[in-house]
Structures are given as structure tokens and as C-alpha cells.
Amino acid sequence: MPFDFRSLLRPNLPAASPAPFSGYPEFYFVGGNNDADSIPRKKLGEIAKSVLEREGGSLASYGIGHGPQGYGPLRTFIADKLEKRAGLKCSVDEILVTSGSLQALDLINNLFIEPGDTVIAEAACYGGAVSRLKKLGTNVVGVDLDEDGMCMDHLRSILGDLKQKGIRPKFIYTIPTVQNPSGSVLTLERRKELLEIANSYAVPIFEDDCYADLLWDGERPPAIRALDNTGSVIYCGSFSKSIAPGFRVGYLVADWSIIGQVLPTKTDGGTGALEQMVLAEYATTDFDQHVSELSAVLKDKCQTMADALEEQFGTAAEFTLPKGGIFIWITLPDQVDTSLLAQIALREGVAINPGAEWVVNPETGKHRLRLCFASPSKDQIRDGVKRLAEICHRETGIPMRGGNTTRAKL
Amino acid sequence: MPFDFRSLLRPNLPAASPAPFSGYPEFYFVGGNNDADSIPRKKLGEIAKSVLEREGGSLASYGIGHGPQGYGPLRTFIADKLEKRAGLKCSVDEILVTSGSLQALDLINNLFIEPGDTVIAEAACYGGAVSRLKKLGTNVVGVDLDEDGMCMDHLRSILGDLKQKGIRPKFIYTIPTVQNPSGSVLTLERRKELLEIANSYAVPIFEDDCYADLLWDGERPPAIRALDNTGSVIYCGSFSKSIAPGFRVGYLVADWSIIGQVLPTKTDGGTGALEQMVLAEYATTDFDQHVSELSAVLKDKCQTMADALEEQFGTAAEFTLPKGGIFIWITLPDQVDTSLLAQIALREGVAINPGAEWVVNPETGKHRLRLCFASPSKDQIRDGVKRLAEICHRETGIPMRGGNTTRAKL
Numbered sequence: 125m126p127f128d129f130r131s132l133l134r135p136n137l138p139a140a141s142p143a144p145f146s147g148y149p150e151f152y153f154v155g156g157n158n159d160a161d162s163i164p165r166k167k168l169g170e171i172a173k174s175v176l177e178r179e180g181g182s183l184a185s186y187g188i189g190h191g192p193q194g195y196g197p198l199r200t201f202i203a204d205k206l207e208k209r210a211g212l213k214c215s216v217d218e219i220l221v222t223s224g225s226l227q228a229l230d231l232i233n234n235l236f237i238e239p240g241d242t243v244i245a246e247a248a249c250y251g252g253a254v255s256r257l258k259k260l261g262t263n264v265v266g267v268d269l270d271e272d273g274m275c276m277d278h279l280r281s282i283l284g285d286l287k288q289k290g291i292r293p294k295f296i297y298t299i300p301t302v303q304n305p306s307g308s309v310l311t312l313e314r315r316k317e318l319l320e321i322a323n324s325y326a327v328p329i330f331e332d333d334c335y336a337d338l339l340w341d342g343e344r345p346p347a348i349r350a351l352d353n354t355g356s357v358i359y360c361g362s363f364s365k366s367i368a369p370g371f372r373v374g375y376l377v378a379d380w381s382i383i384g385q386v387l388p389t390k391t392d393g394g395t396g397a398l399e400q401m402v403l404a405e406y407a408t409t410d411f412d413q414h415v416s417e418l419s420a421v422l423k424d425k426c427q428t429m430a431d432a433l434e435e436q437f438g439t440a441a442e443f444t445l446p447k448g449g450i451f452i453w454i455t456l457p458d459q460v461d462t463s464l465l466a467q468i469a470l471r472e473g474v475a476i477n478p479g480a481e482w483v484v485n486p487e488t489g490k491h492r493l494r495l496c497f498a499s500p501s502k503d504q505i506r507d508g509v510k511r512l513a514e515i516c517h518r519e520t521g522i523p524m525r526g527g528n529t530t531r532a533k534l
Numbered sequence: 535m536p537f538d539f540r541s542l543l544r545p546n547l548p549a550a551s552p553a554p555f556s557g558y559p560e561f562y563f564v565g566g567n568n569d570a571d572s573i574p575r576k577k578l579g580e581i582a583k584s585v586l587e588r589e590g591g592s593l594a595s596y597g598i599g600h601g602p603q604g605y606g607p608l609r610t611f612i613a614d615k616l617e618k619r620a621g622l623k624c625s626v627d628e629i630l631v632t633s634g635s636l637q638a639l640d641l642i643n644n645l646f647i648e649p650g651d652t653v654i655a656e657a658a659c660y661g662g663a664v665s666r667l668k669k670l671g672t673n674v675v676g677v678d679l680d681e682d683g684m685c686m687d688h689l690r691s692i693l694g695d696l697k698q699k700g701i702r703p704k705f706i707y708t709i710p711t712v713q714n715p716s717g718s719v720l721t722l723e724r725r726k727e728l729l730e731i732a733n734s735y736a737v738p739i740f741e742d743d744c745y746a747d748l749l750w751d752g753e754r755p756p757a758i759r760a761l762d763n764t765g766s767v768i769y770c771g772s773f774s775k776s777i778a779p780g781f782r783v784g785y786l787v788a789d790w791s792i793i794g795q796v797l798p799t800k801t802d803g804g805t806g807a808l809e810q811m812v813l814a815e816y817a818t819t820d821f822d823q824h825v826s827e828l829s830a831v832l833k834d835k836c837q838t839m840a841d842a843l844e845e846q847f848g849t850a851a852e853f854t855l856p857k858g859g860i861f862i863w864i865t866l867p868d869q870v871d872t873s874l875l876a877q878i879a880l881r882e883g884v885a886i887n888p889g890a891e892w893v894v895n896p897e898t899g900k901h902r903l904r905l906c907f908a909s910p911s912k913d914q915i916r917d918g919v920k921r922l923a924e925i926c927h928r929e930t931g932i933p934m935r936g937g938n939t940t941r942a943k944l
Contacts, residue, residue: 127738127766129791132704134648138798144627144790145601156803158594165590172582172808180575183780184568184909191555217554223633224803238544252801294542328537356537370593370807380554381539388548391662393566393634396806397780398582499594 150473151508156369157499158450159425162418163368168406175401188397192387194221194375195397198404202361202375205411210336211346212359214377220386223395225334225374228360229256231386232330232376236294237262244282244296244327246274247488248453250304251481253297253332265293266484271444273303273310276317283325295330295358296322300348302335305453305482305494307446312345319352329357334374337366339448340419355379363403365450366415371399422450422498425505429497432506436513440523450498453482455491460520462493468519474512560883561918566779566860567909569835572828573778578816585811598807602797604631604785605807608814612771612785615821620746621756622769624787630796633805635744635784638770639666641796642740642786646704647672654692654706654737656684657898658863660714661891663707663742675703676894681854683713683720686727693735705740705768706732710758712745715863715892715904717856722755729762739767744784747776749858750829765789773813775860776825781809832860832908835915839907842916846923850933860908863892865901870930872903878929884922 182188190196199216206212222228229252237243239261245254247266257264265286268278279296286293298318300310310318322329331348349357355378362374373395376386426445429452433441442455456462462478469476479492497505513523592598600606609626616622632638639662647653649671655664657676667674675696678688689706696703708728710720720728732739741758759767765788772784783805786796836855839862843851852865866872872888879886889902907915923933 125764126789126791127733127736127764129738132646132702132738133795134644134646137645137795140791140795141602141797142794145597145603147601148599155596157596160591160594163591163594165586165593168590169583169586172586172812173579176575176579176582180578181570181573183575183778184570184573186565186567186779187555188780189558192551193555223806226801226803234544235547236542236544256801292542323537326537328539328542354535354537364803368593368807369596369803370598372803372806379536381536381550384551384553385543385547387551391636391666393636393774393779393782396633396782396809397778398812399806399808402582402808 149470149475151504151511152475152499153495153497153508154475154477155496156364156450157496158365158369159418159421159498162421164406164410164414167410168402171405172398172402175405176398179401183397187394188401192390192394193217193219193383194395195400195404197408198373198400201404201407201411205407206347206361206377209344210333210350212350212377217380218377218383220376220383220390221395221400222360222374222376223392224364224369224372225332225360225362226252227395228374228376229253229332231390232358232360233257233260234389235382235386242286242291242293244279244293245484246298246303247485248305248483248492249297250299250332251477254484257297264484269303269306269308271308273300273308273314274298274318276314276321279318280321283321283327287325292325293327295328297330297332298348299332299334301333301344302339302447302449304335304449305451305477307444307449307451307453309339309342309345309447315345315348315351319348319357323354323356331357331359333359334362335365335449336361337415338419338422338450340423341445341447349377355381358382363407366411366418367403367407371403372396373399373403419448422448425497425502426452428502429495429505429509432509436509437523451494451496454493454495456493456516457522458491460491460516460522462489462491465516465519466493469512469515472511472515474508474515476512559880559885561914561921562885562909563905563907563918564885564887565906566774567906568775568779568860569828569831569908572831574816574820574824577820578812581815582808582812585815586808589811593807597804598811602800602804603627603629603793604805605810605814607818608783608810611814611818611821615817616757616771616787619754620743620760622760622787627790628787628793630786630793630800631805631810632770632784632786633802634774634779634782635742635770635772636662637805638784638786639663639742641800642768642770643667643670644799645792645796652696652701652703654689654703655894656708656713657895658715658893658902659707660709660742661887664894665891667707674894679713679716679718681718683710683718683724684708684728686724686731689728690731693731693737697735702735703737705738707740707742708758709742709744711743711754712749712857712859714745714859715861715887717854717859717861717863719749719752719755719857725755725758725761729758729767733764733766741767741769743769744772745775745859746771747825748829748832748860750833751855751857759787765791768792773817776821776828777813777817781813782806783809783813829858832858835907835912836862838912839905839915839919842919846919847933861904861906864903864905866903866926867932868901870901870926870932872899872901875926875929876903879922879925882921882925884918884925886922
């Protein structure tokens, strides 16, 4: 008889996985997967061979002899890249290499958050960040977004209200450049205003810049951290979007008062060393060229998805073209419940992110959805959006018009 | 003026790191670092090149298209290796690849432990396991060890006492094969007895087999999990000791009832993919030969350290030669406080693990220490043990005899 673990498990665990992974659905429009053809496999392979032959012996040490903050040459590259692309000057001692930016989120949450704490975030926001905060018992307060990012008047009013209640939020979490999911870029003026407001309430900012290297529309404003001279901004980024999610390499940038406090809480024995070594050597020579080519591929796929949405959903699908990145944030008419749609569509081979999972207040995401376009081929984008429209029409009567035909209203 | 984060930080954080890493001390006898010359760099480099050219495109996906349990060929190798070397049959669906076995510990602790829970462990036990449990508010109860591993009479009496108090421990954590730090191997008879006792109290076992592939003295008994047919044993292992800690690849083996429950709690976006791909291909052809050669190197270094201890500490240092692995567990006379010794020695370039950090009840480790021999050269082992003896003599009068001279008693 199998051992019964149930009475020993901690309460409030998430629902168990029903079965082992059996492959992706036919049309996979969720998650951060990227364009497989854009992975520079040959070059990465050559570099891996040369770096292993040269420095492979260091794999015998935790931290490959570079200490707990990560491989030195990678931190040097990150510092150079941030200065050049984000106007952000930092020393290698202010950089901590992490296992993806997800670990950066976990480390910072762990430093600040106790149950009952308050965090401010964009009203529509990366699902993994919101779910992490809520799991820790955080009260997440959402700030309205428009096409220029977080709305400063709303932020000011939220902070004022909280202060009246005696609440000082632990931080303002923001994705200012290619916001997830809206694809917007916070203007320079708003960045300065954000800093001013945050400092006046003595609230730090946690700036997540994961997608910023994949901006194709307009100039990249300086990072918020670059505009601050008090160290109040903790910054994180990643190579998951710009090079490969499979590498699991991200980074945290902050003053030593934060990095030094994070280090003893990062008890994972270090981030994958081979991947740091390969990335450092590849990125130092090829990063700019690579992200420029990758951005062009993504922009093209983004347009393909926008065209498919236009053709299949017509005016029923409202969206603003993102300024970079890998997703489109779509609003459908009020009567469509995208959580229900996502369940039905998945059974028919189309995976989508229902809006309720990508907003701070689930109710506001009910008729929204996020579609990722980086990983599927252009044919898959066209066919998958078509199938999604058909399912949506069958289930909700929306879109009324699509596929170049006028569908009967149910 | 720098932003003041102090009032925002969560209470009870560990002490901050005082300064960035500035290199290892001259004699580094702590941690799981391994023999650098034994890393098969050339072969790993060739494999990395070939696997990246062949499958590098899959790095564009989280989980490289193999789902959240890890790269398929690596899980196949792990299953084959466990059957062959540990008599443990498992399917690839019962294996979860983790970022080192440290993540396996975190995942299992997170599944079971709430503050106030009880866990049973060997009285002298891996410091990272004990510190993790204590940080979670666990009451860790230590079982006496002898040269054949955990003492079954003591375990029986502990479980009986706990039951009388109405306490059912969450699990028995054990390192049965090359126990850390004692280097002992739990006999087959005791493995069977352990299972019988644990099952009679309905307490699961968490078997940590990290060092088992580096056994050089005697035959490897079957894993405890291999002797059980109820699924009550959760098993973990690692490539950190057998191939390279820098890779950060370990594995958890359990029935699906546990694996399926762990999966939604592993929110790290997967374990490093390049490292899994390289390891899978390397290990499938070279694992046995590699660990056999590495074990011979380690055995030789172990003997060098034993000889140096004999020469420098004489009868003051009591230890049993380990049956494999990378460390020796040493008892000094009662009047030596190894926590103090470790602080002083570190300032003079010798890093050691004080016993208090490697036992369940710190008091019992006060005059013990753990010395790791895998990473330093044989000259470093000889010179470092000599320096340690000199420092120890100067500070405590012990060893009275050493360095082939009779030291004056203080």
C-alpha cells in the first residue's frame, strides 16, 4: 500500500500537477519562450568549447572562484551594457548574477516582505510577480496605466491615501520599459516624476527591466535607477528575453547596502557557471548585433499577430501595438470571460494568458488577454489566432465579424 | 544622502556580508569544492559544442521543450545510473532535475515544514541541511552515529519518546552513504531496520545520497528507497560532487504523489538547460570511468590529509578514515573550542568548518571540526594542516606533540 503523505504536508500548498508534461499545445501563445531560429547556436557552441577548455577547471568550485556575486567577466559585461544601453553606471560589486530575474524577484521579496505588507505595482502587471507577492500575503495596490506607462496622478493619490492610513509601502514594483503586459514605455518625464514622488514618500522602487533590450520603437529612456543618486532604486534584468530563457541568467543591481544583505539569503550554491561563462564571452562581442536582429524578427512576428487579430477579431480586439518585447495585451468586449475562454481554448490546442492572471485586481482583467508571439512561427500565429477567434465566436458570439466574413450574432 | 532601507527590511534576516568576495584563503578546507584537475574540460567542451549546434534552438524555451521536470536524456541517464549503482529502479516521471541538491532540500522542506515541526537527522549532519531546517523553525532531533551510520536503538527510543508526546516527525533526514561529516556508510542491515522503524511510526525518510558515487571503500549498499515498496522514501542526489559543483545540477526522486506536488512550487523557470544537456551527453558515456578516476584522486588526497593530521596533531586528532567523499570529521580534546579556532585560523589563511555548525546540537560539536581535502593540492593539504596545528597549539596548547617535535605544554 502506498505511503500516505497527505497528513504530513504543509497546508495551503498550490494544487498538485495532475500528470507529467506531455508537450506544448499546438498554438502556444503564453510564457516567455522565444524565437528558436534566433538562438546563435553555432557561435554559442564554439564559445562553449573554447571557454570550457580554457577555464573548465574552475567548475570544480562553487562560484567558479569568482565568489557569490557571479562570474567576473559577465558582471563586467552587464556593467558595460547598462551604461551604454540604459545610461546606468554601476560597479561590478553592485551586480549580483541570479538564476533568471525570477530569482531576483524572490530575493528582493524575501528581503522586504512580511504578511500584511503593501506593495504598489502597475494595475496590469507580470503575473509571476503578482502571484509571488500575493503568496507572501502582500496587499498589492495597482496604479492605472496609459500608453506612456504608469499614471503619476493615480500613484500620488494612492500614496497619499496609504499615508493617511499610516501605511508605508515596501516598494513600488514597475516594469517601465516594454511594460508587461501593455508593452508601453514610461516616458522620461514620468520617470523623473516617479522618482520624485517615491522619494517624497520614502518608498523605494524595484525596477524590472527584463524586456528593455528588445525595444524596437522609439529611443530607450535611461533606467529609473540611472536618474537616482540616493540608491533608492533596486534594478533587475535578464538574458532570458535577449538571448535565451534556457540559460537561466538574470541580474540584480543595487547599492552594496542591499547586495550585501541579499548575499547571505542566496543559499543556492551559485547560479549555473557554464552558462555564465558562455554568456559573458558571447555577449561581450555579439550582444548588440544579436538583439538588433532578434528585435527585427520579433517586430515582424508582432505585426503578423496584430494583422491576424485585425483580420479575425476586427474591432472586437482592442490593443495598442507594443513598443518591443514578445506579447500583445488585448481587450475584448465586456461579455467575454477570458479565464473561461482560456480553459476551453487550451482543450482545443490554443494556450493564452487570461487577463485575470496578469492584473493586480483580477476583476479588471476579466475580458482581457495576453498573447505571446515570439515562439510560434508566423503560420502558427495566423492559424492560432484564427482558431482562437472561432472558439471565442462559438462560445460567446464574439467576434461578430472575423475571417473576412460576417458571423451571425448568436 | 543614501536612501535608508533599514526600517523597511524584514526582521530576522541573516547578518549582511561585510564586503564583496576577495578570493579564497590560502588553505581552503571548507565547502564542496572539488579537484580542479579532474574536471574533464576538453571532453565537456567538445560535447558542449556538439550539443549546442544540434539542440541549441531549444534554449529559446523554458524547460528546453522537456517540461518542468528537466531534460529528458538527463533523466534517462539518472534512472539508469540509479538502477546500476544504487539498485534503485525509477521511471523518468519520478525524477525532478533540480538546481543542485540544495534546491531539492528547499523544495522538500517547503512541502512539509511549518514552524514548530519536528525532523529527525543524524546527530552530526550537513550544516546546510540543519541551518535550513532551523531557519524554518524546525525542532531537529539528532540520532547518535557510529562507524556504521545512524544507531537504530537511539532512533527507536527517540521515535518512542516523541510518540508519547504526541509528536509525529515530518521526516527522517539521512545521508546514509558517505555520511556528511562522518564519512560512514549505513549498513544494509541498518537500512532495512531504519525502514521498518520509520514505517512502524508512519514517518517518511528523506535520503540524501549526494556523495554516494564517490565511495571507494567497500561495496555500495542499495539506496534506502530501493528497499522500500511503499514510496515512503524521498531521494535526492547531485552531480556537484561527482562531476562539478559549478554545474548546479541535482535531482529529486520520489513517487508522483510527491513530484506532482513539488512541481507547482518550483517557480524558478527551470534548471540551467545548457548544463543539463552537456551533463546528459557526458555522463551517458563517461560517468563510471570519471567517478572511478576521481575517487582514486580523492582517496589519495584523503590519505595525504590523514597523514598530515597524524604528523601534526598526533593523538590529539581522533578520526575514522571516511569511506569516500571529500572530508574528514575530527575530534580534538575537549578544551579546544573549534568555533574560536576557526575564526583565528581564518585570519591566518586557514578555513575550516567548526564542528558546532555541523551538528544538530551545537554543544556536541564544540571540539570537533570538518576538513575538506578535495580542492586543495596535496602540498596545500600538508602545509595547511601544519599551519592549523601551529595556530591551535599557540592558542590552546594542543596538540602537545606535532611537527615531529614535542611542543612545550603551555
